[in-house]
Amino acid sequence: MVAGTTGAGIGVAVIDTGINAADGSSRVLRQMKFNAAQKNVADGHGHGTHVAGNSWYASDASVQGKYIGIAPGAHLLDLRASSDEGNSMVSDVVEALDWAVANRDLYNIRVLNLSMITNTSGARKASILAAAVERAWFAGIFVVVASGNIGPNTIQYAPANDPFPIVVGAGDTKRTLNRADDGIATWSSYGKNAKNTDRPDVVAPGRWIPSVLSANNAKLKREYGGRVMDPGYIWMSGTSMAASVVSGLAALVLQAHPELTNDQLKWLMVNTATQLPGVTGSGAGMVNYDAIMNYEGQIGFANDGYALPDYLAGPEGSFNYSTSSWSTSS
DSSP: OOTTOSOTTOEEEEEESOOOOOSTTOOEEEEEEOOTTSSSSOOSSSHHHHHHHHHHOOOOGGGTTOSOOSOTTOEEEEEEOSOTTSEEEHHHHHHHHHHHHHTHHHHTEEEEEEOOEESSBOOGGGOHHHHHHHHHHHTTOEEEEEOOSSOBTOOOBTTTTOSSSEEEEEEEOTTSSOGGGOEEOTTOOBEEOTTOOEEOSEEEEOSSEEEEOOOTTOHHHHHOGGGEEETTEEEEOSHHHHHHHHHHHHHHHHHHOTTOOHHHHHHHHHHTSBOOTTOTTOTTOBOOHHHHHTOOSOOOOTTTTOOOOOOOOOSTTOSOOOEEEGGGOO
16 A cells, blocks of 8 residues: 555545444545435345445444454545345445436545446346446546446446446465465456456455444344444355455545546456456456556556447336345445
8 A cells, every 4th residue: 555545535425325424433424325225324134234334334442453454544525325134225326326426526436336236137228327327427526437236247237238337256275375375266257248248347356354233133134133343343255245346446546646537447446456367257367556556558448449428317206126235246
């Protein structure tokens, strides 16, 4: 890490089940609820807090600070679109994305983590969620998308099938410091989208990831109680966690180099990744923060040559909204 880079000044929006911001050192600047079925922004599930904590968490003495997030200086925007069961309507996610675009300058939202995919396959051009993601991307928000947890040839679900955002699969470090044995999790989704583009773009550590437990009665603890590591912490595996690693790295890089565009940052992440020879589904390889920060060559544009999207339009109610669940990407 470059000395002094903590993600300070960078806004990271997290669209998920909510974020438990009870910690006194919380950097959550705004909490919004887009799921009408939920009474408040409290994270009764735990997924959103875990994802956010991996990117950002900086705890106070009350929880002893045993695990620190990748970009502890970044500030978060908690955009709750998912229920305590971990499900959301695409319409709620789109509304959250639009809020992030409208408030980008106010909170300097440069990064947005979207650790979910739809449960209905289809062309990206027929997806209002993909259109909303692209709108955020072209508004200057670096959108990080989880590829999903359903294995090979399963990349046809929005927004993981979209060519513009950076799509992240789950790498497997095998619990060693030796990069030579790195691979991907067997359930990490990969394949080709309609443009015959390989997805994911990159992979990041996505197994045995420790982060914050939102509450002792959270659904995550009820279902995975054996994964509680220390009071207030739990480990999880998934492309959701891998995506949050990339979101944290993006905040660090953008603090040091705020002049970078989304396409330039994506190009850097892809072209400096550590290749995983012979590992199908790993994209360009494992993200490499040091290589990004030490890169001295000319920076390209990751999405150069892609046509600008024709944004979906029509009267309200003309779209058939499917449901969106993080559970297939976490």
